[in-house]
Amino acid sequence: MKFKGILILLLFTGLVATAGKTVQEKPFRPSIMPYLKLQFWNVASRGVTSADEKAASRFTSYFRRGRLGLKGKVLPELSYNAMVSFDNLAKDGFSSTKGLMNAGAVALWSAYFTYDLSPKNDWLNLTGGYFLPHLSRESTTAPWTTSSLDKTENSCYLRQFVTGKANGICPGINLGGLGDLGKQTLIYNIAIINRQDAVSIMERNWSPVLLGHLMLNFGHKEFSKYNYCFSNNLLKKQTSAILGLAFSAQGKTDAFKSNQTISADATIYLGHFKIDGEYSVLIRKNNLEYNANCFMLRTGYNIFLKRNWVFEPTAMFEKFSSDENFNDVSFFDGSDKKLDVGVNLISMAKKIKVNLHYVHHDGEGKKNRYIKNETFPGDYVALGLQLII
Numbered sequence: 001m002k003f004k005g006i007l008i009l010l011l012f013t014g015l016v017a018t019a020g021k022t023v024q025e026k027p028f029r030p031s032i033m034p035y036l037k038l039q040f041w042n043v044a045s046r047g048v049t050s051a052d053e054k055a056a057s058r059f060t061s062y063f064r065r066g067r068l069g070l071k072g073k074v075l076p077e078l079s080y081n082a083m084v085s086f087d088n089l090a091k092d093g094f095s096s097t098k099g100l101m102n103a104g105a106v107a108l109w110s111a112y113f114t115y116d117l118s119p120k121n122d123w124l125n126l127t128g129g130y131f132l133p134h135l136s137r138e139s140t141t142a143p144w145t146t147s148s149l150d151k152t153e154n155s156c157y158l159r160q161f162v163t164g165k166a167n168g169i170c171p172g173i174n175l176g177g178l179g180d181l182g183k184q185t186l187i188y189n190i191a192i193i194n195r196q197d198a199v200s201i202m203e204r205n206w207s208p209v210l211l212g213h214l215m216l217n218f219g220h221k222e223f224s225k226y227n228y229c230f231s232n233n234l235l236k237k238q239t240s241a242i243l244g245l246a247f248s249a250q251g252k253t254d255a256f257k258s259n260q261t262i263s264a265d266a267t268i269y270l271g272h273f274k275i276d277g278e279y280s281v282l283i284r285k286n287n288l289e290y291n292a293n294c295f296m297l298r299t300g301y302n303i304f305l306k307r308n309w310v311f312e313p314t315a316m317f318e319k320f321s322s323d324e325n326f327n328d329v330s331f332f333d334g335s336d337k338k339l340d341v342g343v344n345l346i347s348m349a350k351k352i353k354v355n356l357h358y359v360h361h362d363g364e365g366k367k368n369r370y371i372k373n374e375t376f377p378g379d380y381v382a383l384g385l386q387l388i389i
Contacts, residue, residue, distance in 0.1 A: 031072035045096030046378030060092040077116040085109035096378035134189035134213035147300040148316040149357035154294035164197025185217035207251035215244035292322030308348035334365010353386040
């Protein structure tokens, strides 16, 4: 009943907000814009170590990410975005970089619409379809804008804990918006989604996932208009701070009695200097109670060059850690740590990025995400090229 009530409220809000709208005087033409996004990595790594055996050090080139999509507007207030992915295409299985190999598979990545329920302001935007949930800022930050070589693994732990999938893409409905509260700006997102792993096929007990994320912007505005996904580096010289709080909650399923997360995040700009971080607590109850946490801290310094380029030295540290009750709740134990140091050269138009990074892995545990059964990924150096067309 609680789930039905929330869904009815979201739909009713949309009907009320759109009631009485007048037809625009100028004729509107639906739009469609194709796009292509690529991340091509060249990686020198020490190879994977398993028990007493170590794979040979190697050099490999592959597409870390590939996305092909369409976006546009069907109505002045109704936009859409759909894309397919070919991530980790041609990846070497013994390379130290994280991620599964892909021999050529193409899959649907996301497909969603956003309906602007209040065109006169930006307070009410209804998004529905197959999309990323707002579990924290990092979890819904576009990977094309990160200062680190890649998105943090903390977001993968968090998304897999809540949605059952490392990429977190789920079907659901989200109400979000942006507006002024005095001198500050509020950005919010509240959603209902359905888990997308084997646990979501629940015969006896079913519960939706309720989640939300609130952010308050102090100082210069980081965002002037509501967007469903965030950017990690705006490539601006400004003084601002955005502080965020997020949560997720799911009731009883066939696999556990309850599941919840609480996250706090912050992004601060001080002129050329940028720092962002977040901390998440993961709690799952079954016969026992399982607790885990994720921490991430990342810095960067934007040096604005001639001809509309930005040079950014950057560093990032992250850690996942958990307790011994992982078997009872079917999640990860031990710890997973990562240190990333590098430089980025980015065009102001954000169409081209070249990056050179060194990544160090460490951790322990029988079942953490990447270091399990005495198998360890090695350190690596990556030279990447990113193109957005």
